[in-house]
Amino acid sequence: MLVQRSAWVMMGVLLAAPMVLSAQTDGVHLRWDAQAFGNHRYLVKVSAAERAVAVTLPWRRRDVHPEQVAVIVTGPDGKVVGNVLRGVIDQAQGQLVFEASQPGTYAIYYQPYVSNGRSNYPTVTYAKPAETADAGWARKVGKRWDKLPKAEVLRYEAVDDFDAYTLMERTATPQELQALLAKHANQAMLLFPETRDNSVRMFDAIPERWAQRGAGGAFSDTALRGEYLSFQVGVWAPERALSNVTATFTALKGPSDAEIPAQALTSFNLGGVDFTGKPFTTRVDVAKGRVQPLWMGVDVPADAHPGVYRGEVTIAAEGVPAQVVPISVTVGDGQAVAHGDDDPFKLTRLRWLNSTLAQDDTLVKPFTAITADKGTLGILGRQITLGANGLPAQMATRFDERMTGFNKQWQPMLASPMAIVVQDASGKHALNASTGALPKVVQDGPGKVHWQSEGQAGALRSELTGTLEADGTLTLAVTLTATQAATLDDIRLELRPRNDIARYQLGLGRQGELAPASYDWKWDVQKNQDGAWIGTVNAGLEFHLRDENYQRPLNTNFYHQQPLRMPTSWSNGGQGGIRLRAGQGSYAIDAFSGARSMKAGESLHYDIVMRVTPFKTIDPSKHFAERFFHKYADLDAIKADGANVVNIHHATPINPWINYPFLEAKAMREYVDAAHQRGIKVKIYDTVREVSDRAPELPMLESLGHEVISAGKGGGFSWLQEHLDGDYIAAWHVPENRDAAVINAGQSRWHNYYIEGLDWLARNEGIDGLYLDDVAYDRTTMKRVRKVLQAHRAEPFIDLHSASQYNPRDGYINSVLLYMELMPYIDRLWFGEEFDYEKTSANYWLTEISGIPYGLMGEMLQHDGNPWRGMLFGMTNRLGWSEGSDPRPLWKAWDAFGISQAQMIGWWVHDTPVRTDRKDVLVTSYVRKGKSTLLSIASWAPEKVGVKLDIDWKQLGLDPRKVKLNAHAIDAFQPEASFAPGAAIPVEPGKGWLITVEPAG
Incomplete structure (x- = not known):
């Protein structure tokens, strides 16, 4: 596992005996192949070899139809047991009889699945029950299972800590529900206070712990001075729907007349501040039989007196008697650092949802006051x-x-x-x-x-x-x-x-x-x-x-x-x-x-x-000096390759989880510091298009309905299907570390969280900027991104990658049009996958790929681009992305010429100093006036052609009688060649030259 702390402790999954996941193996492997058996199993002990043993598994499952899912039994030798019979299979328990040909520990896997589709967009389906028992063996077993020897249930296990079902996912049995309802007859609303350590995860069932504990009661927890303490009140509507649920707080009274005012308490589900900075309220209705967690928070003042603070939250709904939940917060002597935000699992960061950081009308570079x-x-x-x-x-x-x-x-x-x-x-x-x-x-x-x-x-x-x-x-x-x-x-x-x-x-x-x-x-x-x-x-x-x-x-x-x-x-x-x-x-x-x-x-x-x-001018000199290594790698090797900016994707050791770059803080800080010591900038992958299932806030976000998580048909990777409520869009999945994500809504308070998160990363991790990969937010958030990074970095660096969105699934939207609203605040483009660099025109390159008409420059990606055409726009591919993407020979040529001291004059300029005699062979000039000029020539002609150059020698500051035209050898680009001024230059279709015009001698 890559997370720093045990997910068992943080997610509250330690179960009462005999359910605790143990490091003991009992002759079976603690880890197993999830693709073959699924993520969950029970271990049971058989004392002696028997023709058949019976067992009842108290699994308390959250999937609604466990009877429709297969069960696999393996013996102490790891082999699948074929002779298995199924009895009553429901959410509460599963009755099985299986052949035990040897004593020992047997494993019973109860949610096996099959994964199809793309590895990054898997389609997981759960195996259906199948008759595997021999008919003769089944007849001998008979129907009197109560007379059979019993296997002893040892414990529940999951394929890893993160996949394990938590205490909040063990459903109450029908008998427990009946007893609970009998205690609260004719009560339309039942409340269950809960700490932040036990996030509500089921919305169509209540957990065992609530049924056994009972409804009502008080909320009690501890906090440091200055800490933001989050908590929940679960609202269950067992008999009928609840309309317009509300929550009202009193002040929390502490020692010596100290007080935490009511305004310091928040109910996130009932409203807040939206991504544009405007306050809003949300109507919360609870359908019959559903659970609605109300997430709340109290902002403990940094100067609070230590001691116990008591108050109340009153929960009400239309036509239902209001109920009071007492609140007790014990404030300790210690002082929280940054409200406790440095530990994401404390869920103090929920207050970020209502942040207005950088929500103002100030300027960012290079823009000037209106x-x-x-x-x-x-x-x-x-x-x-x-x-x-x-x-x-x-x-x-x-x-x-x-x-x-x-x-x-x-x-x-x-x-x-x-x-x-x-x-x-x-x-x-x-x-x-x-x-x-x-x-x-x-x-x-x-x-x-x-x-x-x-x-x-x-x-x-x-x-x-x-x-x-x-x-x-x-x-x-x-x-x-x-x-x-x-x-x-x-x-x-x-x-x-x-x-x-x-x-x-x-x-x-x-x-x-x-x-x-x-x-x-x-x-x-x-x-x-x-x-x-x-x-x-x-x-x-x-x-x-x-x-x-x-x-x-x-x-x-x-x-x-x-x-x-x-x-x-x-x-x-x-x-x-x-x-x-x-x-x-x-x-x-x-x-x-x-x-x-x-x-x-x-x-x-x-x-x-x-x-x-355009939004701003371009700076070719700066562009050519900033050279990307687009991969997590050894920093000394990156520097030796000539790169000075490294982009860190997700699914890397220091940034393992998609769009949640907070769980390897120490490793990320060490890498960034080491990069800075070598003169290398570090940018990380972080957008809000989707969010990893590893985000500790995910259960809370699910409680917000579709404010943050987009509505969808569910499915996707097994973790999503087993731990979410089913109404989501499954997004990117990384098989190597079992990271799965869901799609976020296009506009939500998660943008506020994102802005605060970037501020935290800039302050604590030292990142120099962002690599954005097809972002989902608009310019309101993009402006805030720039402001936050600019507050910590003199020259923050943001680049945007996009796959071509001009296709049926994306609604035939031009990527440049989709993201033009963000471009004022971006430094570089990388357009990108599915862009056609071969069959499109120079006009398309200029307007759809290069970014130049909008004040940006960029690089190429698909099939490593076309280097000859790319040089017309100052574009190469990116080092490190693929085996073929090697711009180092071009970098070497740039440095040999001194391109960072040259003036870039594109083929589109009406008085460009150099043209060819063909409209389908274009030239961009990199001019060092009076010294030398580098001519980038690229062809759109359908066949090999010879072109002559029309040169304005005055603009170049050169004497045509005293120059030579040399094409220096560049690996995978061009052989060495020389051309006389005025001579025809042969150009292959789709290719071109880099020719240096320099004084002779």
């Missing part, structure tokens, strides 16, 4: 000018085409002001302001402003709230209300970017390419599509159409299990869509919603989220 001047809002390299109606009248950019700096002059992006148009029988009515004055811009902080405007469009009254953030995100919440009954032909958005801006387009079912002359798109829930990006390298516009019910869909294989909510306004029952049309003076984008009728007073929300790109 300026406002007479309706013109200034952000880094961009401007948005508002009209009186609150919509953008103009947008402009100063980013240069090289993406490394800014032009002196502003480049306008719109040919005409953005408009919302209502069309009816009387004509077109553009949204106009009630007054001609510009809306007042209110500064929320250096990183955010907002404004409001009221207006009219035909028979509709408008209320608009706009926000702009320093990264370039513009949100327009537009409410249109009918002042009278209205029949409308259309409500639409008209957006008119200039033709020189509308060069490329992606989204709406199109991959990155030149903007189409004409294109039509309609809403479809099977597609994760609600917007697009259109633009050129240094000026672009992303837009998304939403309403008040928007919720981020699931991604990465799970889109169809939580798809896009069709916006009532824009989609209009499938009538809505988007038209793209190239025009003479502008490019027309019309987002229409079609004909509809509105009642007087009826409102529709036409929300628009836009982002002005």
